Amino acid sequence: MVKLEVGVQSKSFMNVPQQVLSHVHFSVRAGEFVAILGPSGTGKSTLLNMIAGLESCDGSIITINDIPIVDKPCCDISYIFQQPRLMPWLNARENLSLVKPQASVDEVNTLLEKVGLAGKGEFYPKQLSGGMQRRVSIARAFLRRPELLLLDEPFVSLDEPNAQRLRCLLAELCEEHKPSVVFVTHDLNEAIQLADRIIFLSSAPGSVILDKRVEINRPRYEESRVFQHWKSQLLSQYPGLLTGQISKPVLQSVSGG
Secondary structure (H helix, E strand, O other): OOOEEEEEEEEOOOOOOOOOEEEEEEEEOOOOEEEEEOOOOOOHHHHHHHHHOOOOOOOOEEEEOOEEOOOOOOOOEEEEOOOOOOOOOOOHHHHHHOOOOOOOHHHHHHHHHHOOOOOOOOOOHHHOOHHHHHHHHHHHHHHOOOOEEEEEOOOOOOOHHHHHHHHHHHHHHHHHHOOEEEEEEOOHHHHHHHOOEEEEEOOOOEOEEEEEEOOOOOOOOOOOHHHHHHHHHHHHHOOOHHHOOOOOOOOOOOOOO
16 A cells, blocks of 8 residues: 655646646545546646656656655556557457466456456457446456556546446445555546545646545445535535635535535
8 A cells, every 4th residue: 555645846848838737735645545626628637647657747746655756656556547548459358467467367357257347358349338448447457456546537438327337346446455546537426426535626737726525424326415415515615616716615614414
């Protein structure tokens, strides 16, 4: 289990005058599930790439268990992207084994069964639906038994029933394996359902405007009174929050209702 500390002073790209990120500071405790939520273009994906070592830190400090990320992170990381990113010439079982060649057949089959793909190991990506491809990508991520799991809007293009099934699957696997998680989303309901904490970013350049613990018992259901009460209180207390703007809070606290 790992502890993540993020201290981004600024982040920009060559030939782009405006900063992408500015003053993004937060921590993720070992085994904690943190969602990052903000408007489009606020640098959420860039932030994940910096944590993964895919983007330079440009003088910012990101540490895992107090060790700065320089060339690559010092722990086992799995990254689930917006698209499944499966190799089309490999079947489902081979796509899993790609990230852990030493994995046994039983280990791969067990994970495929857990994600609802028992008997589909020999299927190629083109033979699988979009939801099934996402299941393969989730199984692939957990085959590594990651200490840190990064997710970049992995359910964004799915219909809601499929997305909800995969959220529940993700929650079950995280409960079993207990990685530290950073989950980027644009969906407040998704963040409330899954996260221990939600970090809200401003409009570009992205900076932290609110770090809120979700004080609702699990499991959480969007249609429940407690869920909707907590959400409505939050949005009443912080008008403009979802557009990346925040003013003085209107209410005193956000409770579970």
